[in-house]
Amino acid sequence: MANKVSGSEIEALIQLLAKLPGLGPRSARRAALHLIKKKDALLYPLANAAREAAELVGECSTCGNVDTSDPCTICQDPRRDHSTIVVVEDVADLWALERAKAVNSLYHVLGGTLSPLDGIGPEDLNIDKLIDRAHQPGDGEKRLELILAVNATVEGQTTAHYITDRLSGIDVKITRLAHGVPVGGELDYLDEGTLAAAIKSRSDF
Amino acid sequence: MANKVSGSEIEALIQLLAKLPGLGPRSARRAALHLIKKKDALLYPLANAAREAAELVGECSTCGNVDTSDPCTICQDPRRDHSTIVVVEDVADLWALERAKAVNSLYHVLGGTLSPLDGIGPEDLNIDKLIDRAHQPGDGEKRLELILAVNATVEGQTTAHYITDRLSGIDVKITRLAHGVPVGGELDYLDEGTLAAAIKSRSDF
Numbered sequence: 461m462a463n464k465v466s467g468s469e470i471e472a473l474i475q476l477l478a479k480l481p482g483l484g485p486r487s488a489r490r491a492a493l494h495l496i497k498k499k500d501a502l503l504y505p506l507a508n509a510a511r512e513a514a515e516l517v518g519e520c521s522t523c524g525n526v527d528t529s530d531p532c533t534i535c536q537d538p539r540r541d542h543s544t545i546v547v548v549e550d551v552a553d554l555w556a557l558e559r560a561k562a563v564n565s566l567y568h569v570l571g572g573t574l575s576p577l578d579g580i581g582p583e584d585l586n587i588d589k590l591i592d593r594a595h596q597p598g599d600g601e602k603r604l605e606l607i608l609a610v611n612a613t614v615e616g617q618t619t620a621h622y623i624t625d626r627l628s629g630i631d632v633k634i635t636r637l638a639h640g641v642p643v644g645g646e647l648d649y650l651d652e653g654t655l656a657a658a659i660k661s662r663s664d665f
Numbered sequence: 666m667a668n669k670v671s672g673s674e675i676e677a678l679i680q681l682l683a684k685l686p687g688l689g690p691r692s693a694r695r696a697a698l699h700l701i702k703k704k705d706a707l708l709y710p711l712a713n714a715a716r717e718a719a720e721l722v723g724e725c726s727t728c729g730n731v732d733t734s735d736p737c738t739i740c741q742d743p744r745r746d747h748s749t750i751v752v753v754e755d756v757a758d759l760w761a762l763e764r765a766k767a768v769n770s771l772y773h774v775l776g777g778t779l780s781p782l783d784g785i786g787p788e789d790l791n792i793d794k795l796i797d798r799a800h801q802p803g804d805g806e807k808r809l810e811l812i813l814a815v816n817a818t819v820e821g822q823t824t825a826h827y828i829t830d831r832l833s834g835i836d837v838k839i840t841r842l843a844h845g846v847p848v849g850g851e852l853d854y855l856d857e858g859t860l861a862a863a864i865k866s867r868s869d870f
Contacts, residue, residue: 483688490687491687499719509674510708528674552698
């Protein structure tokens with residue numbers, strides 16, 4: 461339809477933008493129009509940035525992070541604690557933890573969670589490489605710690621249990637994130653499970 | 666921040682995506698990650714589509730529509746009624762009317778509305794060209810009709826009045842869109858102005 465009135469190049473751009481998470485057909489049209497109106501400030505730079513990212517960015521063969529170098533900047537960073545590996549489902553989770561400056565450790569990106577219903581088994585995730593890393597000696601004398609920072613969902617917890625099973629017999633410390641009231645959160649809006657966990661893990665004031 | 670952990674190319678892509686309407690910093694990160702994961706299916710095609718659109722798409726010198734040809738496909742289309750020009754604020758409105766197959770006419774895109782508070786005067790809009798078009802003889806014998814399809818906002822109506830003033834003395838028919846109940850709309854949710862307009866413009870059943 462828009463093809464007929466406005467040239468297939470615009471239509472192609474709209475179709476691609478509509479495939480982005482968070483953009484539907486309507487907002488993709490708005491975004492395309494915005495880009496076309498700001499050709500020099502947005503459309504050309506986006507074309508260049510997309511091409512550069514496509515050509516330069518790849519997966520880290522150690523941890524599964526996305527970066528322009530392999531091993532990635534994080535894996536190569538000597539100032540990080542190499543005896544702690546935070547296991548996350550997705551690169552987005554890694555980014556979130558980095559933004560929060562929550563840890564100064566290494567990461568391991570699983571690339572998803574076990575989900576038999578969706579046909580996602582252990583071989584589809586980046587788990588074998590995690591076991592390999594767990595076998596390697598840690599940073600000097602220090603014992604390796606794996607922090608399982610998976611989502612607090614059924615799939616996330618199933619994946620955490622599977623990983624723990626696979627790691628049995630290997631000398632690593634396995635920990636998980638604390639459950640509780642989100643900082644700034646109001647009790648009134650929290651679900652029962654979170655409240656129960658917060659009570660159970662209460663600490664001295 | 667993300668710069669430090671994931672390469673400036675990814676960061677550049679995120680920054681640009683965050684400037685799109687409908688995407689904030691968080692959804693821009695999600696979108697960038699989605700693109701990077703689907704390099705061949707999305708990121709390269711997006712880079713190409715953005716470049717092609719940037720190079721080929723321009724403004725129609727007649728009506729202000731965006732297209733790869735000038736005059737645009739619509740202005741060149743002999744099967745359209747060249748004696749009717751629908752005046753819209755924005756290309757998005759033109760697209761909406763075309764999707765609705767509401768008219769089979771020509772268009773004129775103003776590029777905004779008069780807004781003294783924002784410093785937008787008649788010289789900032791595509792109005793002079795509209796007056797020129799109104800002066801030209803219509804399609805054969807038929808009198809030219811301008812349908813003022815501006816938004817039902819204060820700015821839209823101010824702009825419509827200004828255009829009507831400028832057109833006084835020129836032999837054109839000027840019409841505006843009907844006000845009333847949206848098709849599929851529930852009366853309960855409509856504002857008083859719309860309901861009053863719908864009563865006032867009622868028709869025989």
